[in-house]
Amino acid sequence: MVVECSTDEIAAAVRDYDGVTRKRAIGEIINSLRIVTPNVPVSFGDDAALIQNGDTGLLLAADGIWSRLLDADPYWAGFCAVLVNVHDIAAMGGIPLAVVDIMSVKDAVVCHEVLRGMYEASAKFCVPVVGGHLHPDAEMNVVDVAILGTVNPADAIYSHTAQVGNRVVAAIDLHGRIHPSCAMNWDSATLRTAEEVRAQINVMHTLGERHLVTGGKDISNPGVIGTLGMLLETSRKGAEVCLDDIPRPDLDELGITFEHWVRMYPGMGFICSVPVESVDTVIGLFTGVGMAAADIGVVTDSQKLIIRHGDDESTVFDLKKQGIMGIPMVD
Amino acid sequence: MVVECSTDEIAAAVRDYDGVTRKRAIGEIINSLRIVTPNVPVSFGDDAALIQNGDTGLLLAADGIWSRLLDADPYWAGFCAVLVNVHDIAAMGGIPLAVVDIMSVKDAVVCHEVLRGMYEASAKFCVPVVGGHLHPDAEMNVVDVAILGTVNPADAIYSHTAQVGNRVVAAIDLHGRIHPSCAMNWDSATLRTAEEVRAQINVMHTLGERHLVTGGKDISNPGVIGTLGMLLETSRKGAEVCLDDIPRPDLDELGITFEHWVRMYPGMGFICSVPVESVDTVIGLFTGVGMAAADIGVVTDSQKLIIRHGDDESTVFDLKKQGIMGIPMVD
Numbered sequence: 001m002v003v004e005c006s007t008d009e010i011a012a013a014v015r016d017y018d019g020v021t022r023k024r025a026i027g028e029i030i031n032s033l034r035i036v037t038p039n040v041p042v043s044f045g046d047d048a049a050l051i052q053n054g055d056t057g058l059l060l061a062a063d064g065i066w067s068r069l070l071d072a073d074p075y076w077a078g079f080c081a082v083l084v085n086v087h088d089i090a091a092m093g094g095i096p097l098a099v100v101d102i103m104s105v106k107d108a109v110v111c112h113e114v115l116r117g118m119y120e121a122s123a124k125f126c127v128p129v130v131g132g133h134l135h136p137d138a139e140m141n142v143v144d145v146a147i148l149g150t151v152n153p154a155d156a157i158y159s160h161t162a163q164v165g166n167r168v169v170a171a172i173d174l175h176g177r178i179h180p181s182c183a184m185n186w187d188s189a190t191l192r193t194a195e196e197v198r199a200q201i202n203v204m205h206t207l208g209e210r211h212l213v214t215g216g217k218d219i220s221n222p223g224v225i226g227t228l229g230m231l232l233e234t235s236r237k238g239a240e241v242c243l244d245d246i247p248r249p250d251l252d253e254l255g256i257t258f259e260h261w262v263r264m265y266p267g268m269g270f271i272c273s274v275p276v277e278s279v280d281t282v283i284g285l286f287t288g289v290g291m292a293a294a295d296i297g298v299v300t301d302s303q304k305l306i307i308r309h310g311d312d313e314s315t316v317f318d319l320k321k322q323g324i325m326g327i328p329m330v331d
Numbered sequence: 332m333v334v335e336c337s338t339d340e341i342a343a344a345v346r347d348y349d350g351v352t353r354k355r356a357i358g359e360i361i362n363s364l365r366i367v368t369p370n371v372p373v374s375f376g377d378d379a380a381l382i383q384n385g386d387t388g389l390l391l392a393a394d395g396i397w398s399r400l401l402d403a404d405p406y407w408a409g410f411c412a413v414l415v416n417v418h419d420i421a422a423m424g425g426i427p428l429a430v431v432d433i434m435s436v437k438d439a440v441v442c443h444e445v446l447r448g449m450y451e452a453s454a455k456f457c458v459p460v461v462g463g464h465l466h467p468d469a470e471m472n473v474v475d476v477a478i479l480g481t482v483n484p485a486d487a488i489y490s491h492t493a494q495v496g497n498r499v500v501a502a503i504d505l506h507g508r509i510h511p512s513c514a515m516n517w518d519s520a521t522l523r524t525a526e527e528v529r530a531q532i533n534v535m536h537t538l539g540e541r542h543l544v545t546g547g548k549d550i551s552n553p554g555v556i557g558t559l560g561m562l563l564e565t566s567r568k569g570a571e572v573c574l575d576d577i578p579r580p581d582l583d584e585l586g587i588t589f590e591h592w593v594r595m596y597p598g599m600g601f602i603c604s605v606p607v608e609s610v611d612t613v614i615g616l617f618t619g620v621g622m623a624a625a626d627i628g629v630v631t632d633s634q635k636l637i638i639r640h641g642d643d644e645s646t647v648f649d650l651k652k653q654g655i656m657g658i659p660m661v662d
Binding site: 029051097098135140146 | 363364365366367368370371374375377379380382384385387389391392393394395397398428429431432433434435442443446447449450453454457459460461462463464465466468469470471473475477479481
């Protein structure tokens, strides 16, 4: 049996993981900044903001790289800076167009490596870096990227629209490795060809166009369960998840525990809420591009994320009591 | 006489100002990142990248706030983070749509003040903050903003298209103050109403639509002469500028020197290359929104930026020998 510890232990490991807890300051920031504009139907809480420009939907997002990763491996940090932004657009069902980078640089060698990683991801995903800003005299190294994409507004995939009764589908590219510089990163993208990663990214666009999902997110630092929690928080829903069904590589061979795996940033992973009748099609599209995909549970109205393993069951998040991001809702 | 020191002294003051010298690392970064994509006709070296999306021109830019400013006044730094990005879009003749912010936060009080400033600028210019990224556990405070805008590609204003024989028009809102927290910042935007600043920003859009200028930039940290130098570098041109013609407030009353003034970030200022026959119209449009505008010189083919005062003359930049940004050109 792969899941060796109790659901309580896994729930606590996810809940207390700093990949999750560091999302908590987001709500306060949103409260401070939100102004209502009619051409921005979706902004905070989703992976990208949707800006309506005539008939076109424009997607704008920004993501930064955790300094922990930058210290461990600046090349990989640069690669990820582009990767996570491409995922933000893909998660919305969009097509990424271009990125800008903003770097604070203390150390020229680090800077060079970041740029090398950024360039390779940019070329691999065919998303050009078109500008940016440089702080040449910083006290620390920081790398941030913002991205522009497009989507047909009618086909966009959101985080706030999961429906009760939907199945939860998790898709992860298991053809990868624990990144040698960062034990919490599962890296598949550097091992795949450009054609393979572009096909994987494009699946979300297809899911949007064919209206096969009601909601979706890319799996980011909070890991598969933490990211599902964020989807549920934004949708004001709950879910019941069967841990045994979560796609995973051979953990024994890798020498990591299940609770380690579910907290990992998977490099190429998505979590979607899917109407029952579309589950097979969605799973088929992901497996068609070499990703492992599975129905791992159901969306409920409880606003609790509950994990199950055999007869064991625990609540990871009670989102009515405490949100992960604490995003204030506007109705 | 307002200009009291020699042109040599002013040339050196501009050339050696760190607002100018810190632009030098840009070229190396561009060399590392550029990939050629047919839908991005303009990127590095301009105030924003132009991405062709069907018939629509999308503008994407990013700008960060100098830590010096953030330390001095986090509210003003937050305000400026939005302001400078709005200027990047305006400088291209575009319409700003939305921004995303990326913050590294060490100090909650600083964060709160940055957000307050960002919110007020966002509301004043009617450009919503639609998302972003937060590093909650940083060693230093950093605030960066990226912006999305649109422009009709046929009406876009570039930095690389100044023509020999054009007049150089500088426009600055002199209705302002030396910012109390930062002696190198001229602040007009916080003193003007929302209607006034929006009308000022919109002049560049009008100039683009009416094809009245051949090139333009917003005047940023390098000040009026330094920014003109960047325009000339990108256009591979030179200019001769008459210092007496540069718009200025009453410097004696303010207690600052002319060489201080020309290095200031003017808060609302643009520099344009203008065909002779359009100069009066361009100046009229700027003065119509309360900005001081003047013909300060001529674009030449020398690739030298020369300043004149009476019989005194000095070369500020010999751009053939050393660029300000060192941006590699692709022909």
